[in-house]
Amino acid sequence: MAQHKVNYASNGGLPVALTSVDKLLNWGRSNSLWPLTYGLACCAIEMMASGGSRFDFDRLGTIFRASPRQSDLMILAGTLSKKHAEFARRLYDQMPEPKWVISMGSCANTGGMFNTYATVQGVDRIVPVDIYLPGCAPRPETLQYAVMMLQKKIRKESANMKKNKKQDLRLV
Amino acid sequence: MQVTNKLTPFFENLNFERDDNTMVINFGPQHPSAHGQLRLVLELDGELVTKAYPDIGYLHRGIEKMAENMTYNEFLPTTDRLDYIASTSNNYAYALAVEKLIGLEVPRRAQVIRTMLLELNRIISHLFFLATHALDVGAMSVFLYAFREREFAMDLMEDYCGARLTHSAVRIGGVPLDLPKGWLENLTIYLDKLPQNIKMYEDLLTENRIWKMRLEDVGTLSPEDAMSWGCSGVMLRGSGIPYDIRKEEPYELYGELDFDIPISQSCDSLGRYKLYMEEMRQSKRILEQLIEMYPQTEQKLMAHAPQYISAPKEEIMTQNYALMQHFVLVTQGMRPPKGEVYVPTESPKGELGFYIKSEGEPYAYRLKCRAPSFYHTGLLQEILVGTYIADVVTIIGSTNIVFGEVDR
Numbered sequence: 228m229a230q231h232k233v234n235y236a237s238n239g240g241l242p243v244a245l246t247s248v249d250k251l252l253n254w255g256r257s258n259s260l261w262p263l264t265y266g267l268a269c270c271a272i273e274m275m276a277s278g279g280s281r282f283d284f285d286r287l288g289t290i291f292r293a294s295p296r297q298s299d300l301m302i303l304a305g306t307l308s309k310k311h312a313e314f315a316r317r318l319y320d321q322m323p324e325p326k327w328v329i330s331m332g333s334c335a336n337t338g339g340m341f342n343t344y345a346t347v348q349g350v351d352r353i354v355p356v357d358i359y360l361p362g363c364a365p366r367p368e369t370l371q372y373a374v375m376m377l378q379k380k381i382r383k384e385s386a387n388m389k390k391n392k393k394q395d396l397r398l399v
Numbered sequence: 400m401q402v403t404n405k406l407t408p409f410f411e412n413l414n415f416e417r418d419d420n421t422m423v424i425n426f427g428p429q430h431p432s433a434h435g436q437l438r439l440v441l442e443l444d445g446e447l448v449t450k451a452y453p454d455i456g457y458l459h460r461g462i463e464k465m466a467e468n469m470t471y472n473e474f475l476p477t478t479d480r481l482d483y484i485a486s487t488s489n490n491y492a493y494a495l496a497v498e499k500l501i502g503l504e505v506p507r508r509a510q511v512i513r514t515m516l517l518e519l520n521r522i523i524s525h526l527f528f529l530a531t532h533a534l535d536v537g538a539m540s541v542f543l544y545a546f547r548e549r550e551f552a553m554d555l556m557e558d559y560c561g562a563r564l565t566h567s568a569v570r571i572g573g574v575p576l577d578l579p580k581g582w583l584e585n586l587t588i589y590l591d592k593l594p595q596n597i598k599m600y601e602d603l604l605t606e607n608r609i610w611k612m613r614l615e616d617v618g619t620l621s622p623e624d625a626m627s628w629g630c631s632g633v634m635l636r637g638s639g640i641p642y643d644i645r646k647e648e649p650y651e652l653y654g655e656l657d658f659d660i661p662i663s664q665s666c667d668s669l670g671r672y673k674l675y676m677e678e679m680r681q682s683k684r685i686l687e688q689l690i691e692m693y694p695q696t697e698q699k700l701m702a703h704a705p706q707y708i709s710a711p712k713e714e715i716m717t718q719n720y721a722l723m724q725h726f727v728l729v730t731q732g733m734r735p736p737k738g739e740v741y742v743p744t745e746s747p748k749g750e751l752g753f754y755i756k757s758e759g760e761p762y763a764y765r766l767k768c769r770a771p772s773f774y775h776t777g778l779l780q781e782i783l784v785g786t787y788i789a790d791v792v793t794i795i796g797s798t799n800i801v802f803g804e805v806d807r
Contacts, residue, residue: 269483279546308458314428
C-alpha cells in the first residue's frame with residue numbers, strides 16, 4: 228500500500244508542485260530543440276553521424292526537421308560561401324521565434340582555413356549565433372555538448388523572448 | 400505585375416501567361432536531399448521533368464586558388480575538404496601527383512598502409528552512399544544500420560590517424576605513422592563482420608518491393624551517354640563499361656592484388672546500388688590480402704629524398720644535416736622540378752585526378768582537381784529529363800555526388 232503523506236483534504240486538493248511559467252516553458256523548449264536539416268559542408272556529415280545510431284541525437288529531444296517552419300534550432304554546419312549566405316539568412320528568417328543558432332566548425336565560426344574571396348568569414352556576419360563550436364570537423368560528441376550547453380542557456384533565459392537581449396543584426 | 404486595390408481585387412484581373420501544366424521549380428540549394436548545396440532549376444510539365452539545370456558554386460571555396468599560395472605540404476590538409484566522405488582518397492591522389500612530379504619511390508610498407516586506408520575509405524564512403532540513398536528513398540532504418548557499421552570503420556581510421564573525417568593520413572612520400580598495435584586484429588574483426596552486415600542490407604533492400612519500384616529503370620543511362628558525359632566510377636560501370644583505373648592504370652599495389660571489377664548491364668539506379676554493395680565485398684577481399692602482405696614489409700615509412708622529404712624525427716634530432724634540411728623544407732617548402740603532371744586515381748566516386756603545373760617554385764603554378772562528382776552533376780541535365788519529379792531525389796542520390804569536390 229502506498230503511503231500518502233499529502234492530505235488532500237487539508238491541502239486544498241492541490242498536491243502539485245507549482246513552478247513559474249518561465250521554467251515550465253523553458254523546460255519544454257530546451258528538451259525539444261528541433262534542428263533544421265541544413266548541411267553546408269564537411270561538418271554536415273558529422274551532424275548526420277550525431278543523428279545516426281551511435282550518438283543518437285534523439286535522446287536530447289532533437290529531431291531533424293526538413294522545414295524551417297517546424298524547427299527552432301539552426302545548426303550551421305560547414306563553410307558558408309558568399310553565394311549561399313543569402314539563403315542562410317532567408318532560412319533563419321523563415322524560422323518561427325523562439326529560435327537559436329549553433330555555429331558548427333571552424334569555417335562557420337571564423338571562415339577557418341578558407342580565407343578566400345568566396346567564403347563568409349564567420350556566419351555571425353549573417354545570423355546571430357548562440358553557441359560557437361570549435362573543431363574541423365567537430366566530433367559528434369562536441370555537437371551533443373553544444374546542444375546541452377544551449378539547453379542550459381535556454382533554461383536561464385526568460386520565456387518571454389522580448390526580454391532577452393539578443394543580438395539582432397537588424398539593429399546593428 | 401498587376402496592381403491590386405480595393406476596386407480590383409487580385410483574383411479578378413489575374414491573367415496567366417501560360418495555361419498549360421508547365422511550371423518552373425527551384426530545388427535547393429538547401430534541400431535536405433540535394434547532397435550538399437546543389438541547386439536545380441527544374442522545368443516541369445505536370446509531374447514530368449522537361450528540363451533540368453544544375454546550378455553549382457554554392458560551396459565554392461577557392462581551393463584550387465589556395466593551392467597556388469601554399470607550399471605542397473601545406474596544401475595537403477586542404478584536400479581533405481574536397482570529397483569529405485573519403486578524405487584519404489583525396490590526400491592520396493594529391494600526394495601521388497606530387498610524388499610523380501618529383502619522381503619519388505615510396506617504401507613498400509607505406510604502400511601497404513596507404514592501400515589499406517584507401518580501401519577502408521571506400522567502404523566508409525559506400526556505406527555513406529547506402530545510408531543517404533536509402534534515406535532519400537525513404538528507408539530510415541537502413542540509414543541507422545549503415546551508420547552503425549560506418550562508425551566502426553571510422554573507429555579504425557581514428558585509431559590510426561586520430562581524425563574521424565579529415566584524415567590527412569597520407570603524406571607526400573609515404574605515411575607519417577606505422578599501424579598501431581592491435582590495429583590489424585581490429586580490422587580483421589571488422590572485416591569478418593562486414594559480409595553478414597552487407598547481406599543484411601541486401602535482405603532489407605534488394606528484394607524490397609518499394610525499393611525496387613523506386614529504383615528499377617529510374618535514372619537510366621545508356622553506355623554512349625555515360626561515355627560522352629565523362630562519367631567514371633560506378634556511374635560508368637553501372638552502364639556496362641568495364642573501366643576501373645585500378646585495373647586500367649594500376650597504381651600503388653593494385654597491380655599485385657587480386658580483385659574483380661563488378662559491372663552491371665541494367666544501366667539503372669538499382670544496378671548501381673548493387674555495384675556499390677559488390678564493391679564493398681571486393682574492398683574486403685583487397686584488405687584481407689593486404690593484411691597478409693603487411694608483416695613481410697620492412698619498417699620504413701617515408702621515402703628517402705632529402706631534397707624533398709624531411710628525414711625521420713630521430714635523425715632530425717641527432718644529425719645536423721638532417722636538421723638543416725628539415726628547417727629549409729619547413730620554412731621554404733619543397734621545390735619540385737619544372738614540369739606538369741596529371742595522375743588519375745579511382746576514388747570511391749570515380750576518377751579523381753590532380754593536375755599540377757610546377758615552375759620549380761615551392762608553390763604550384765596551377766593545380767587542377769578533376770573531380771568525378773563534377774561530371775556527374777553535369778550529367779543531371781541529361782538523365783533527369785523525362786523522369787518524374789518524385790524520382791529526382793532518387794537519381795541525385797544514385798549519382799553519389801559530393802559538393803565539396805564539385806565546387807571546390
